[in-house]
Amino acid sequence: MDEQTLSRCEAYATELNAPESEAQSWVRAEMERRGLPMIQVSALEGRLLAVLAATVGARRVLEVGTLGGYSALWLLSLLPEDARLVTLEREPEHAEVAREAFRRAGVADRVRLIEGDARETVERLVDGPPFDLIFVDADKRGYPRYRERAADLLRPGGLLLGDNAFWEGKVADPGDDPDDATRAIMAFNRELADDPRFDAVTIPIRDGLAIARFRG
Ligand code: SAH
Ligand code: DHB
Ligand code: MG
Numbered sequence: 001m002d003e004q005t006l007s008r009c010e011a012y013a014t015e016l017n018a019p020e021s022e023a024q025s026w027v028r029a030e031m032e033r034r035g036l037p038m039i040q041v042s043a044l045e046g047r048l049l050a051v052l053a054a055t056v057g058a059r060r061v062l063e064v065g066t067l068g069g070y071s072a073l074w075l076l077s078l079l080p081e082d083a084r085l086v087t088l089e090r091e092p093e094h095a096e097v098a099r100e101a102f103r104r105a106g107v108a109d110r111v112r113l114i115e116g117d118a119r120e121t122v123e124r125l126v127d128g129p130p131f132d133l134i135f136v137d138a139d140k141r142g143y144p145r146y147r148e149r150a151a152d153l154l155r156p157g158g159l160l161l162g163d164n165a166f167w168e169g170k171v172a173d174p175g176d177d178p179d180d181a182t183r184a185i186m187a188f189n190r191e192l193a194d195d196p197r198f199d200a201v202t203i204p205i206r207d208g209l210a211i212a213r214f215r216g
Helices: 003-017 022-034 043-055 070-076 092-104 118-124 140-153 180-194
Strands: 060-064 084-089 111-115 131-136 154-163 198-203 209-214
Touching: 003 043, 022 070, 022 092, 043 070, 043 131, 043 154, 043 209, 060 070, 060 140, 070 084, 070 092, 070 131, 084 092, 084 118, 092 111, 118 140, 131 140, 140 154, 140 180, 154 180, 180 198, 180 209
Parallel strands: 060 084, 060 131, 084 111, 131 154
Antiparallel strands: 154 209, 198 209
16 A cells, blocks of 8 residues: 555544544643644554553553653543553653643543653552553653563563554664664564563554563
């Protein structure tokens, strides 16, 4: 399929399967108003996160990189009321938008937003039952460590999802001297592919999504 046809089909599937909630439309408008980076998942990718979360019967979800809460709302969108999301964010202004988004969506009591550097906070998540799904979408240089932590924190049968697995194509065409972020995403993808504890598949949605089932 040529690029234009693919993009029309994406629009078709988005309209078919991924209508946004009012709170999600608010998040995008508020992020734009404040000049925050518009690097949230697409609606179609968000809907995929939602279906995957529901498929593994997720009750405990961890997100690394909240931004304005847009993907968080997708992750929770098909889960029952007793499901809980822990989400990690370093930037206070992003966290502020996300908190307001969770309030507007009526899910504030289901979300624990931990502010601070996820490279530290992810090490402190030790108590409690394991996670059913972990979505990694923060600093790209941290991805290899987040993958290691996912193996500690997931239940057998749980899912590790990694956004930006294609990093705008740089993973397929890194050149002689790729930058640190590209190297890190390539290491994340490679280690996930080679680790016998994971069954991984990387799919071309938006900027690439790594999907990996944790065998345990
Ligand atoms: N998941 C979001 C998008 C996340 S963008 C969505 O799809 O809606 C990446 C986010 O990670 C940004 O908000 C950025 O501030 C945050 N971030 C980057 N490095 C971080 C770190 N070391 N610790 C915590 N958050 C970090
Ligand atoms: C960037 C980060 C993301 O998580 C994303 O989905 C797109 C772009 C970035 O840092 O450029
Ligand atoms: Mg991303």
